[in-house]
Amino acid sequence: MTSLMLIGVRYYHTWSIVKKISLEVCRAVGEITLLYTHTSRESLKMELLADVCLLPGEDRIIDKDIIYICPFNGAVKGKVLITNYRLHFKSSDPDVPVTLDVPLGAISRVEKMGGASSRGENSYGLDITCKDVRNLRFALKQEGHSRRDIFELLFRHAFPLSHGQPLFAYVTQEKYEENGWNVYKPIEEFRRQGLPNNKWRITFINKNYELCDTYPTVLAVPYKSKEEDLRRVAAFRSRGRIPVLSWIHRENQAVIVRCSQPLVGMSGKRNKDDERYLDLIREANETIKLTIYDARPNVNAVANKATGGGYEGDEYQNAELIFLDIQNIHVMRESLKKLKDIVYPNVEESHWLSSLESTHWLEHIKLVLSGAIQVADKVSSGNSVVVHCSDGWDRTAQLTSLAMLMLDSHYRTLRGFQVLIEKEWISFGHKFASRIGHGDKNHADQDRSPIFVQFIDCVWQMTKQFPTAFEFNERLLLTMLDQLYSCRFGTFLYNCESARDHHEVRSKTVSLWSLVNSKMDMYLNPFYTPESGRVLYPVASMRHLELWVNYYIRWNPRIRQQQQSPVEQRYKELLALRDEYLKKLEELQLSDSSPSSRLANSSTPNTSSTSSTPSQQYTHLHTPF
């Protein structure tokens, strides 16, 4: 290997040797970026670890000679560096060039492996389980309790909240041109949707989080509902999460309303206020029958009655209830665990398809997507819907945000997608802290679950089926999932707005969107073709769903990494060529006032490299499911 430059490769095994890395390059790319060149053995040891690009505010904690038990290359000698942000390993043997770069936030569990008396080569060391579908094993020399210090330091810094320490997001000194905290402004977003109007009003009843402590401060509710109605409804909805508007269809005025389950309980309690309130929602656009999508399997909804919950019964006139059969957080967690088992470290080859089926991961993806399709289809044909699960912060967020992604092309832009995440996930209280377990050592916590990962997987499935419909690319999705765990940005921290306010996230941490929007080029899909009116209905059948290999199996060096597809590369070249020609044409026309100078004004699309030819007339692609 001679000289090879990899931009934007993060946390991957890399088969080259780090020689030199400049802080400027790191900052320019906005991520850990490694510049690899061939290095002599002599200079290697000198430079080992000296050239890791640390983030501003990131500090070295310890470094140590160590052996990485690589599942693909066997034992690899090298050096590990631990900072307050990352674990970095680099092999010292240039013939086995392995580099690891793992944010401590991605670690879910650190264990000692092998006792003091353990035998066998490399049996004494550390076993690290990661949240991002991989495990890491390191071996140390058995003499002198050599692992004691590294284990304790790693444990403390990987789980700062369990040790009374701040998350790295509060320590980092990163600065970006853009302030990502300005991406989402609830009132502006409602205004974009055409709200308030004569049917829907904006209320600030929750400005002190008194109506519902897991809801945002700004809510949209039926115009006819009074503040005291909202309070009475809140008493009948789990955790006060009342039905509020998430999205309204510009033409037909049908709405997506989200909430938690009604507190029906074993005795089958009724609440006239809740019933009347749902009817106000129905009336707002004269929907004949309001459709209530309960994300849960029927039996689970029934079982919830035992703990005071339940679902809307026949007493809700003018409404029909549909169960979407999506399993709960525990089932999803176990499914991803099974998936990890068949892809890491080795991919089960001989019975790949049936092994994949037995994880049920794609089946769950299918149910989530097909639920969202039903929501989108109903709204698209003019009927208002209510979506809930039990608490309305997991499956409900998946369904409403996916349906909105299908219905509203704005959310398919790079900035619009950020708004969607901020709105449906962050502001509406998806419990990121509990689901991910940021900085918390309690790896077996039953509240943890990959609900957001599953949602991003659904988005990825949509981008695969509609390769020109999304302004952002796969790299954005991968970056989001990596930063979901890293604790480098404030974006995914805490369970809800009120907690975020309390911990001053917006003033004390950096938003992930600051990074993304300072380097938008990296996250743009060159094939993007804006089509504002188009509703996307992905095919939610097993034959059309794929395992997201580039995410779940990316640590495996035997899986071909699809960095940039050759088609994408060709397309970008062609775009550049078009722009070059256009520039030359304009230059020629400046020195020439012939009739062809109309060209630049009439028949040419705009010249930015992300622009597109005039958008085509598409019909809705509605495929049966």
Place this chain on the structure above:
Amino acid sequence: MTSLMLIGVRYYHTWSIVKKISLEVCRAVGEITLLYTHTSRESLKMELLADVCLLPGEDRIIDKDIIYICPFNGAVKGKVLITNYRLHFKSSDPDVPVTLDVPLGAISRVEKMGGASSRGENSYGLDITCKDVRNLRFALKQEGHSRRDIFELLFRHAFPLSHGQPLFAYVTQEKYEENGWNVYKPIEEFRRQGLPNNKWRITFINKNYELCDTYPTVLAVPYKSKEEDLRRVAAFRSRGRIPVLSWIHRENQAVIVRCSQPLVGMSGKRNKDDERYLDLIREANETIKLTIYDARPNVNAVANKATGGGYEGDEYQNAELIFLDIQNIHVMRESLKKLKDIVYPNVEESHWLSSLESTHWLEHIKLVLSGAIQVADKVSSGNSVVVHCSDGWDRTAQLTSLAMLMLDSHYRTLRGFQVLIEKEWISFGHKFASRIGHGDKNHADQDRSPIFVQFIDCVWQMTKQFPTAFEFNERLLLTMLDQLYSCRFGTFLYNCESARDHHEVRSKTVSLWSLVNSKMDMYLNPFYTPESGRVLYPVASMRHLELWVNYYIRWNPRIRQQQQSPVEQRYKELLALRDEYLKKLEELQLSDSSPSSRLANSSTPNTSSTSSTPSQQYTHLHTPF
């Protein structure tokens, strides 16, 4: 539905109504092309079937009112037309617009369904099994033996060879601008490869098919071999199919040699001539050890000794034998049958992945591809190889042609691919007639097997993994598989060259390449980027192989048909735009001699719509398998 024009839709269910079709359009597109517009109910009955576009030489045999038992729409009333080439059905109900267009050659079996006394609606009729992964059922009125005539006529014309009638390829009067029979000229192809040279000579020993009646007349053999050597070797190789050169590597002179198994038998016979001959092959480029790839599983190769066959033993010094574990024609036939069971008419959704696995179809694809990868890799690194199975006309053809497709970018062009098919499949005696059963009523013939379909599937897998490496598109592959059965062209008729000569195929029938090369635009991949030196190594792992939905599940209207991908569409638009700009630039430069007029000569690629920007420097993409 208002007005909709579908070009190139063939044999599909179409959800529109045929109104008018002009012969010119048919001829222009070169296939059955239907022009659909909305039609009133009144005019419909009048026009039913009057507007089917017949081929020159195609004649009406019978038409009849009939009910098509559509697996997707239920019973559909309409009219069926049978000609000497096709079965055409059109529904008479404009609300259920179903059209079928099936070449009689695609029919493998016609059976009567329900006796004269059978009860139940639509239980009396015809059951038609097709070679192209579908079945058709028609119901007729029970009175007056109404199905007798249609059954007999269909049976006679679907299986003309069983009734002493000519295949339709001998009847059609189609004319094309290009003569596809000129595509492949063996000597020219050898010359392109750099042959003859001082190590390899061309021999005409087989000009009367006396050495081997299933081989072509022109063969390339080691320079040092004498004609009498070849005769002695032929006596020791199954059906006289001696080892001959198929391809030579321009730089390292390593060769791919193909043949049939040696006639070792139970007693373990040796043949010094055969051993010496293989050593001549090895010596030609000083390969240290000649690698013999036996496509079969080891046990099958051993079992073949019982019928006089076998494999090369230790007596072959300087050679190593590797079994590639690919199953025989019977296993492949049963595998595709199982695949048909899970995709037609209904796709098994709930256990899709494990059902797919249980057909083993993708596993067979994987073994064929990975065998070819091993051949290509060996040759690429300078070692000559011999490939055989039992007779050397099924698995051997798959392996050599796929390896050549990986190694030689010429075969990845539209014309080069035709040469590859003509050479490795047609001239080397893949038994198309026996495998497909052209015009033969004996549907249960054990010689039938989808070996060529499997090969085209492997090619499709490669085009998916290398979307810019092939000049041709998926439509070409689909067209080839449709015409494989249709008996409209002479290309895939008969088992070998000698039979083709005897039946005067080249003078009495039209070549499929006449159709293709008269309308090349339709079969070109816009993303194609020529890279002459690149060796393609696809990943032959289950995670990277896909079921070819657009072929195997295309009859199912619930499967989204991927006509042209939006990315492809965008790319073509951009190509057109580039060409437009380039033209304008040239116009401007004609009236202007400014320095920018250098543009057209230096930095611009050529302007044809299939051209590409300057080819990039790629390294070989060699992924472990």
